[in-house]
Amino acid sequence: MSEMLIGLYVFVLATLAGREVISKVPPTLHTPLMSGANAISGIAIIGALVVTGAATTPAVRWLGVAGIVMATINVVGGFMVTDRMLRMFRKG
Amino acid sequence: MSEMLIGLYVFVLATLAGREVISKVPPTLHTPLMSGANAISGIAIIGALVVTGAATTPAVRWLGVAGIVMATINVVGGFMVTDRMLRMFRKG
Amino acid sequence: MNSTVAHLALLLSAFLFVSGIKQLSSPGTARSGNARASLAMLIAVLVTVFQNEILSWPTVAAAVVTGAVAGAFLARAIQMTAMPQLVAIFNGFGGGASAAVAGAEFLRLVGSGTTLGAGMGTTIVLGTLIGAVTFSGSLIAFGKLQGVVTGNPVTFPLQKSFNAIFFGGILVASVAFALGDASPEMYFLLAGAALVLGILLVIPIGGADMPVVVSLLNSYSGLAAAATGFVLGNMILIIAGALVGASGLILTRIMCKAMNRSLGNVAFGAFGSDGPKARVQAGERPVRDVDAEQAAMVLAYAGSVVVVPGYGLAVAQAQHELKKVCDLLQERGVKVRFGIHPVAGRMPGHMNVLLAEADVSYDQLLDLEEINPEFDGTDVVLIVGANDVVNPAARDPDSVIAGMPILDVDRARNVIVMKRSLSPGFAGIDNDLFYLERTLMFFGDAKQSMVDLVREVREA
Amino acid sequence: MNSTVAHLALLLSAFLFVSGIKQLSSPGTARSGNARASLAMLIAVLVTVFQNEILSWPTVAAAVVTGAVAGAFLARAIQMTAMPQLVAIFNGFGGGASAAVAGAEFLRLVGSGTTLGAGMGTTIVLGTLIGAVTFSGSLIAFGKLQGVVTGNPVTFPLQKSFNAIFFGGILVASVAFALGDASPEMYFLLAGAALVLGILLVIPIGGADMPVVVSLLNSYSGLAAAATGFVLGNMILIIAGALVGASGLILTRIMCKAMNRSLGNVAFGAFGSDGPKARVQAGERPVRDVDAEQAAMVLAYAGSVVVVPGYGLAVAQAQHELKKVCDLLQERGVKVRFGIHPVAGRMPGHMNVLLAEADVSYDQLLDLEEINPEFDGTDVVLIVGANDVVNPAARDPDSVIAGMPILDVDRARNVIVMKRSLSPGFAGIDNDLFYLERTLMFFGDAKQSMVDLVREVREA
Numbered sequence A, B: 001m002s003e004m005l006i007g008l009y010v011f012v013l014a015t016l017a018g019r020e021v022i023s024k025v026p027p028t029l030h031t032p033l034m035s036g037a038n039a040i041s042g043i044a045i046i047g048a049l050v051v052t053g054a055a056t057t058p059a060v061r062w063l064g065v066a067g068i069v070m071a072t073i074n075v076v077g078g079f080m081v082t083d084r085m086l087r088m089f090r091k092g
Numbered sequence C, D: 001m002n003s004t005v006a007h008l009a010l011l012l013s014a015f016l017f018v019s020g021i022k023q024l025s026s027p028g029t030a031r032s033g034n035a036r037a038s039l040a041m042l043i044a045v046l047v048t049v050f051q052n053e054i055l056s057w058p059t060v061a062a063a064v065v066t067g068a069v070a071g072a073f074l075a076r077a078i079q080m081t082a083m084p085q086l087v088a089i090f091n092g093f094g095g096g097a098s099a100a101v102a103g104a105e106f107l108r109l110v111g112s113g114t115t116l117g118a119g120m121g122t123t124i125v126l127g128t129l130i131g132a133v134t135f136s137g138s139l140i141a142f143g144k145l146q147g148v149v150t151g152n153p154v155t156f157p158l159q160k161s162f163n164a165i166f167f168g169g170i171l172v173a174s175v176a177f178a179l180g181d182a183s184p185e186m187y188f189l190l191a192g193a194a195l196v197l198g199i200l201l202v203i204p205i206g207g208a209d210m211p212v213v214v215s216l217l218n219s220y221s222g223l224a225a226a227a228t229g230f231v232l233g234n235m236i237l238i239i240a241g242a243l244v245g246a247s248g249l250i251l252t253r254i255m256c257k258a259m260n261r262s263l264g265n266v267a268f269g270a271f272g273s274d275g276p277k278a279r280v281q282a283g284e285r286p287v288r289d290v291d292a293e294q295a296a297m298v299l300a301y302a303g304s305v306v307v308v309p310g311y312g313l314a315v316a317q318a319q320h321e322l323k324k325v326c327d328l329l330q331e332r333g334v335k336v337r338f339g340i341h342p343v344a345g346r347m348p349g350h351m352n353v354l355l356a357e358a359d360v361s362y363d364q365l366l367d368l369e370e371i372n373p374e375f376d377g378t379d380v381v382l383i384v385g386a387n388d389v390v391n392p393a394a395r396d397p398d399s400v401i402a403g404m405p406i407l408d409v410d411r412a413r414n415v416i417v418m419k420r421s422l423s424p425g426f427a428g429i430d431n432d433l434f435y436l437e438r439t440l441m442f443f444g445d446a447k448q449s450m451v452d453l454v455r456e457v458r459e460a
């Protein structure tokens, strides 16, 4: 089985699992869900680390660095702001 | 990534997806769920077909045939009896 | 067939399995969900047949046809009430098939002179052990449910220690097998021991606990299929196996929770014998009993009735007559609903299937959470062959069923209980409900009593 | 690190992502769910760093530190009300990172003289296109929300045809790229065109529709990450990307459904401008207006009050004062609850976050389905800066908001509406509710009116 196909299997299964857990999130928590999912999309940081680490030409390195900086902002900022929001949800 | 590891990824993701869809099934439908899941466990028929098809010694072939017969009973019987049950569920 | 296309088709099959189960979550779509899952299976089978070289077509075809005919026959011929047995035996076949596949693959590898790695050794031994335990365990469960094997827990001295040592021995041998000693002799010894283990594990469990056992074994058969998927490097086996594994575990947990017992208690408690119970001294405490005519009057002149069915309804097969009574009451303008406890009967959803068979509309069936707040305003509760699920003892922390959620029928204005005697139900304990002032006992076999009730309600 | 261990750690990370999102489904566990997802991210990063050879540690470390400091600063410094903008810009960065990764990998492959296969070419071009569209589109959305770019739909003649042709050109060029012409020039041309496309797609959409756009782009950034996962053959990228993709799509669908508009209408309808609306002729139909003192009397002597907050509450930042009013009422024994419409405000769950900030307990917040049956028995509904979500026009099949589910506030005995004028809300249509006999209009900026209300309720 080719790597592409394996990736597709994993993608489909993750989407199915994701769809179910996400559709259980109540409207109350939709804004935190949106910003939390947004933080997770910073997973691109993994890719940025891989390509930058292996970079041998300056062009590749600089694209990679740009990727790392942007992805890290997304990850760190995203999780922190989600936490800031969720800290406010309190049961009376 | 070894085939074993890929299998493990697929197994975990399928379990996560399965857990979510199954926990949404209401008690009303637990008996059909049980018998439907039971029919799906007859998926072993796939394995039985593969090994029997490739069998070159009688011992392997006979084990394979036993596998096919048992799995087919499970699959055909399981889905049919589930359908028989579900046909009875009617909205007034 | 191109291998990429084949894999895409199998991915579609995986998707159809998941979405088929998802459709099972509503009675309206459940049938199409089952059809979808069977389509998924068909796709998987066809892809497999086209993708793999089949050396002996006639053998394979004969095996498939035999299995299909036998399966179809069983599915059609069986009584609806024998459903638990049927699921048990089908399930055993699924496990047996997985074990057979693991064995065949092992023999093939050994025959071709391949040395098994630890990974392959482990998956082969796992597939075999789980499959064989599922096979023999399910057959015993079938026997207990069908009454071929005694429903009583079969116990002998030092049983738990013996089982533990036996299990430990199998584990040690398995590790030895996986790590090197992968001879065919060792393999068949292990497989045989696993078959014995399946029997040992199930015989000490009471017949009434069999549905829990079947559900757990169902989960095992999924895991066995997944293990063979690892052996063969086959994704669809892994995915479908994982789905079944998850489903079985979840259902088992739901049943245990609804009975307020741990899985350990079910497996090792030697609880729930089918046999004779310590009979409650009749006449010790007074009850108010009624005949069909009196019961019919109470029902016919009520504004709202909630029917609570239990195991006795299934035993008596009185669901069709019950439906008639309900129809008659509704014609008279009585509001009739059903309160369904999650573990009423002997399978999860048992009552739903039973009533569906009698053509009761599923939107008349309310579950525990929905019906409990309604009892306050209900005129009459009609209990048909239910006992534990309406036993107020569950509210007493010292009772054996303490903490089990029950239907609060004692909140209604009147309660009519239809059963044959004052004998206890599955849990083997007395029920204070029967002695309440608002409770009327209508003794007799549910089928016969229900026939009488139809007549009397018609005349009321 | 052993590669098997690394893959197991990544599998754990995938599990933590899924179960973290699952924990987001209840306010009580949501915070720990977010922590779990960030732990998952940390594991993935650590494994990646240990598994891969990093040639230039200082560069990488500097980049990570820069990003982390900037992210933390933004997350702390931002006003809670600027949340939609913040999510938009973070999201753009995520998409940008994916595009950069695809680009870097492409340059590396080309530099090492590898020829791209069709599969690799496709995933590289997909990652780049989706990432770049997400990047520029999110920046425009940010600009519109922040007021840097005009909130009005920017339209020009033949816009749709132009965009369609532009998009078609990109598609054709992409196919050419994937199937052979994978030169760096072609690549950068495509990336540039995708950036322009992102702008073109978002400018014709009104500022008020930006939350839908952001949510859709969020889904894209997930898909872009998954595409880079395919490029690099990295499972955790694929899994996390798929989760984000699903989440964004589901939220987008929920928003569209709650507004009863199709995604196509949002994307191409040039709807929802922020600018001046056709003002309703004031004085044309009589309304009954009250001042703070009168409103306070009605509220203070009610038995039960339901507060319905809307976008105006967020604009006025009056949530803290609102909370004070509610506390005062509760001290007087009035039963106070909140009715939260799913699309009140400008983000899904906007009102929940706003009220949480003011320390309102989340179990006082009831959603549409929960609160609607309650209005019948409610004495006073206090509407604060809401308009469309309580507009009975939604029940009229000819209205632009026809079919949008609304809060049935007109079933309550009295309605008090706090807003500055009779101007329409987001949908730009008049609201008959304001002219009902049971409706009292309390005009003014919500913040100032609420301050007055606190004082008057205290004295009432």
Ligand SMILES: NC(=O)c1ccc[n+]([C@@H]2O[C@H](COP(=O)([O-])OP(=O)(O)OC[C@H]3O[C@@H](n4cnc5c(N)ncnc54)[C@H](OP(=O)(O)O)[C@@H]3O)[C@@H](O)[C@H]2O)c1
Residues within 6 Å of the ligand: C208, C209, C210, C211, C212, C255, C258, C259, C309, C310, C311, C312, C313, C315, C316, C342, C343, C344, C345, C346, C347, C348, C349, C350, C384, C385, C386, C387, C388, C389, C390, C418, C419, C420, C421, C422, C423, C424, C425, C426, C427, C444, C445, C446, C447
């Ligand atoms: N549903 C599941 O998944 C499941 C699985 C395992 C265990 N269980 C257990 O099974 C029990 C189910 O409770 P339940 O209330 O449904 O049943 P129950 O407590 O077992 O009581 C059934 C009653 O039906 C009466 N009965 C038997 N045959 C009858 C006939 N022909 N006509 C009229 N009455 C008859 C019996 O009384 P007489 O002898 O006086 O007639 C008996 O008391 C619970 O304890 C539950 O934990 C359920």
Ligand SMILES: NC(=O)c1ccc[n+]([C@@H]2O[C@H](COP(=O)([O-])OP(=O)(O)OC[C@H]3O[C@@H](n4cnc5c(N)ncnc54)[C@H](OP(=O)(O)O)[C@@H]3O)[C@@H](O)[C@H]2O)c1
Residues within 6 Å of the ligand: D208, D209, D210, D211, D212, D255, D258, D259, D309, D310, D311, D312, D313, D315, D316, D342, D343, D344, D345, D346, D347, D348, D349, D350, D384, D385, D386, D387, D388, D389, D390, D418, D419, D420, D421, D422, D423, D424, D425, D426, D427, D444, D445, D446, D447
């Ligand atoms: N939540 C989402 O995810 C989302 C996303 C996109 C679109 N939308 C749309 O947004 C709308 C939301 O409905 P809504 O009822 O919350 O809001 P709305 O219909 O937009 O009405 C808000 C009202 O608040 C008033 N207001 C503004 N500033 C104020 C202030 N400082 N003090 C007092 N009142 C003030 C305005 O009236 P005055 O000018 O007279 O004061 C306006 O009529 C829906 O149409 C929905 O479809 C929602």
